[in-house]
Structures are given as C-alpha cells and as structure tokens.
Amino acid sequence: MQNTSEEQLQIRLITKQELFAVPDVPLSVPAIIDCxxxxDLVNQLLKESNSDFLKPKDFDFLVLGELLRVTLVEHLQEHNISSETTVDVEYLERTPAPEPEESILHDDWVSGLQTTDKWILTGCYDNSVNIWTTHGKNITSQKEHKSIVKAVTWIDQANPSKGFVSVSHDLTGIIWSWEPEKDKITPKIALRGHERGVDSVGVSPNSNRIATGGWDTNLKLWSASLDDDGGEPAQKRLKGSSSSSLSVRTPLNTLKGHKETISSINWLDNNVVCTASMDHTIKLWDAELCGLKSEIVGQKAYLSSSWSPLSNTLIASSADRHIRLYDPRSSEGSLCKTTFTSHSLWVSCVTWSKYxxxxxxxxxxxxxxxxxxxxSPKAPLYNLQGHQGQVLGVDWSNNKYLVSGGCDNSVHIFKNKHMQ
Incomplete structure (x- = not known):
C-alpha cells in the first residue's frame, strides 16, 4: 500500500472566474496537498500562461461543494470518495478579511441595530433610539420608550425617509419618522396590543406591514403606514407620551401558537412570516389567512434567525453553540441541512449578507x-475581534459594512474589502 505522503491524486482545476482560468488539463498532485x-500551484500556472499576471492572488478551493480546510486526501475521506477518481477542484478568489473601521460608544448596552447606505440605526438598554453615520458620527438620539429597546428596523432600507420601528419591554412598538435633511426623528405612532415586553420586529418586503413578537408569545401584524389612520380603526393619543403627536395603533391581526417568547421575526415574502421562539420551534405563518403553514421543531430555545432571499434558506441560532441552516419551504424543511460550530457559548444573533x-x-x-x-461549516472565514462584552446584535444590510453591538455599550464597524 502506498504511503499517503507519497500518494498522488489526479485533479482538474476549474473556475467560474474566467479572468483566472488556467489550462483545463488533468494534473497529478500529492494527496496531502492543502489549500x-x-x-501556490494556481498562481504558478497563471504566471506561466499569462505574462500580464504579476501580482499573486489568494484563492479558496471548493471540493465536493465545501471549502477545503484540510489536506485533499482527508477531505475526500471525510466524504467517502475514492482517491482513484479525478477530482474537480474549483478555485475562487478568497473573501478578504474585513477591516476594523470604527467603534461607536453608547451610554448603555446596544441590543438592536440596522444599517442603510448612509446611516446606522441603534436601540439601547437606556430606552434610546439613535441614528449614526456609517463613519461613527451621532446624528440624533431620543428616549420615547419607557423601558429597554430590544430591536429596531428601517421600514424601507432603500428609502430611510420612510421611517423606522422600535420595540421595547414597555409593551409597545413605535413608528418613527426620519427627516435626514433636518437630522430629525419624531415618534409618530405607538403600536399597542402586546401584554408583555416586545422582543422582535420585522417589516414586509413591500414595506406595508410590520410584525412584532415578544414575551406574551403572540405574533401581531400592523400597518406600517406613517399616515395617521394607516388603514386602522380610530386612534387615540397616548397618555404620558413626551410627544404630543404620538397616537395609538391597534394590530391588524394576532396569531397565536407559540408557547414561549418570540425571539426573532423574518418575512419570507409579503405574505409569509417566519418566527423563531424560545419554545424550541420555528413557525411559518400565512399573513393573509392568519394561520400556521408549517413548523420546525428543534432541541433548544431559538435565540435568533435570518432569512436569505438569495439562497431561500434560513439560519437560526439556539441556546447552544451551534448555528443551523434550514430550507423551510422544501418538503424536508424541518431537517437541518448544515450545522456551523465555532462559538464557545450561546450564539445570540445571526444575519445573512444581503448581497x-x-x-x-x-x-x-x-x-x-x-x-x-x-x-465551510466547520470553521468561520474570520473572527472579528473587538467586543469586550456579550454580542447582542449583528447586521450586514449595507454591503460595505459589517456591524455588531453588545454589552460593552459599543457598535463595531468592519469594512467589507470584497465588494461585488
């Protein structure tokens, strides 16, 4: 039997990036070749076949649909693939490490945040909502809530002037107007209907409806209109509000089914809402018929989730160290397709790249x-250092910036060096 260190494998180097294509010929390489x-091999081949290729590139390598993180022969063994077959090795430019850009200090824990092209919206444990530039300059702050703000979201990320929503443990949500030309936010409408603290919020893709969930276990749907009637029943002014213009809106619908806190909300489309809960379930709801469509039953309480319309998949984190990927719309939607493990404690928040x-x-x-x-389920691409406390929120809505906030009262901004 041939020693692994001497064994050779037949490979084909392929790429979808035509700029970096090399001659399509079988190559014999050591079985223990690594990334x-x-x-080095690809860069050498590029240099030989293209005299204009001067600066070496960093590539990653896909084998059998996974990024290579061990030797090639070990990778094949993990997938029960014979080393006697010719192996297709796809190479692509490696995602560069995001660079630390700014650190924004707040007065208290940062529990919710979301970016747009120019602004970062944050919600904090000191009851405040804040707007910052992506370069870390504070534009405005206001305390309208009577308890901690748990989550915030823009109504339309492509058009921030449509305002935003905050939800709080004071049992309410608030729809705010945002006037960028005046650097001014104004609380407009209080969303009243929850019986306990509100933890999660999401806005439909068409920006017409808001979904909220919290400790009363109910999912509530609301009009997202900034207009005073908003298609709702007659309203009344909110007593005790610091804003004389703040009026009350009641929910369009209440959907019952969870047994514990709703920790996370995503709209899959304009009619389907996905909720993750501390009751170990993820539920898909029909927002038109106001009924349950399907559910995923897990082993632990779900703390966070995020839906990607690009891949039509959902990632969710639980009260353990793992992140799980689901395809909730497939016939096997309740089955975890992939598990990602690297954190040493509970994973509190997850978010997809929008791009x-x-x-x-x-x-x-x-x-x-x-x-x-x-x-690459067994290891992250990068660890982004900087937080001195538990991380409570992450966001990547703006392709330029990866942002995170937490118990160290800070928001960290990392610049994405891989702009598509």
Missing amino acids: KSLN DPHLFMSGGYDLAVKLWDTR
Missing part, C-alpha cells in the same frame, strides 16, 4: 463576532 499549496448567498455573520455570548461561508 496553501494549491494556491452574497453564501456569507453570513454571527455574534455570541463568548464576545465573538464571526464571518461565515456556508461552504
């Missing part, structure tokens, strides 16, 4: 923020 050696179907972020109680590729 670094393959990278790449393979990339997502996670944050945990281990103070860590991680950048993942779905094709």
Whole structure:
C-alpha cells in the first residue's frame, strides 16, 4: 500500500472566474496537498500562461461543494470518495478579511441595530433610539420608550425617509419618522396590543406591514403606514407620551401558537412570516389567512434567525453553540441541512449578507463576532475581534459594512474589502 505522503491524486482545476482560468488539463498532485499549496500551484500556472499576471492572488478551493480546510486526501475521506477518481477542484478568489473601521460608544448596552447606505440605526438598554453615520458620527438620539429597546428596523432600507420601528419591554412598538435633511426623528405612532415586553420586529418586503413578537408569545401584524389612520380603526393619543403627536395603533391581526417568547421575526415574502421562539420551534405563518403553514421543531430555545432571499434558506441560532441552516419551504424543511460550530457559548444573533448567498455573520455570548461561508461549516472565514462584552446584535444590510453591538455599550464597524 502506498504511503499517503507519497500518494498522488489526479485533479482538474476549474473556475467560474474566467479572468483566472488556467489550462483545463488533468494534473497529478500529492494527496496531502492543502489549500496553501494549491494556491501556490494556481498562481504558478497563471504566471506561466499569462505574462500580464504579476501580482499573486489568494484563492479558496471548493471540493465536493465545501471549502477545503484540510489536506485533499482527508477531505475526500471525510466524504467517502475514492482517491482513484479525478477530482474537480474549483478555485475562487478568497473573501478578504474585513477591516476594523470604527467603534461607536453608547451610554448603555446596544441590543438592536440596522444599517442603510448612509446611516446606522441603534436601540439601547437606556430606552434610546439613535441614528449614526456609517463613519461613527451621532446624528440624533431620543428616549420615547419607557423601558429597554430590544430591536429596531428601517421600514424601507432603500428609502430611510420612510421611517423606522422600535420595540421595547414597555409593551409597545413605535413608528418613527426620519427627516435626514433636518437630522430629525419624531415618534409618530405607538403600536399597542402586546401584554408583555416586545422582543422582535420585522417589516414586509413591500414595506406595508410590520410584525412584532415578544414575551406574551403572540405574533401581531400592523400597518406600517406613517399616515395617521394607516388603514386602522380610530386612534387615540397616548397618555404620558413626551410627544404630543404620538397616537395609538391597534394590530391588524394576532396569531397565536407559540408557547414561549418570540425571539426573532423574518418575512419570507409579503405574505409569509417566519418566527423563531424560545419554545424550541420555528413557525411559518400565512399573513393573509392568519394561520400556521408549517413548523420546525428543534432541541433548544431559538435565540435568533435570518432569512436569505438569495439562497431561500434560513439560519437560526439556539441556546447552544451551534448555528443551523434550514430550507423551510422544501418538503424536508424541518431537517437541518448544515450545522456551523465555532462559538464557545450561546450564539445570540445571526444575519445573512444581503448581497452574497453564501456569507453570513454571527455574534455570541463568548464576545465573538464571526464571518461565515456556508461552504465551510466547520470553521468561520474570520473572527472579528473587538467586543469586550456579550454580542447582542449583528447586521450586514449595507454591503460595505459589517456591524455588531453588545454589552460593552459599543457598535463595531468592519469594512467589507470584497465588494461585488
């Protein structure tokens, strides 16, 4: 039997990036070749076949749908593939490490955040909502809630002037107007109907409806209109509000079914809402018929989830160290397709890239923020350092910036060096 260190494998180097294509011929390489050696090989072939190729590139290598993180022969053995077959090795430019850009200090824990092209919206444990520039300058702050703000979201990320929503443990949500030309936010409408603290919020893709969930276990749907009637029943002014213009809106519908806190909300489309809960379930709801469509039953309480319209898949984090990927619309939607493990404590928050179907972020109680590729489930692409406290929120709505907030009262901004 041939020694593994002497064994040779037949491979074909292929790429979808025509700029970096090499001659399509079978190559014989050592079985113990790894990512670094393959990278050297591709760069050498590019240099030989293209005299204009001067600066070496960093490549990653896909074998059997997964990024190579061990030797090639070990990778084949893990997938029960014979080493006697010719192996297709696809190479692609490696996602570069995001660079630390800014750190924004708040007065208290940062529990919710979301970016647009120019702004970062944050919600904090001191009851405040805040708007910052992506370069870390504070534009405005206001305390309208009477308890901690748990989540915030823009009504239309492409058009921030349509306002935003915040939800709080004071049992309410608030729809705010945002006037960028005046650097002014104004609380307009209080969403009244929950009986306990509100933890999660999501806005439909067409920006018409808001979904909220919290400790009363109910999912509530609301009009997202900034107009005073909003298609709702007659309203009344909110007593005790610091804003004389704040009026009350009641929910369009209430959907019951969860047994514990609704920790996370995603709209899959304009009619389907996905909720993740501490009751170990993820539920899909028909927002038109106001009924349950399907559910995923897990082993632990779900803390966070994120839906990608690019890949039509859902990632969810639980009260353990793992992140799980589901395809909730498939016939096997309740089955976990992939598990991602690297955090040492509970994973408190996850979010997809809005621009790449393979990339997502996670944050945990281990103070860590991680950048993942779905094709590398055993290890993240990068660990983004900086937090001195538990991470409570992550966001990648603006392709330029990966942002995170947490118990160290700070928002960290990392610049994405891989702009598509």
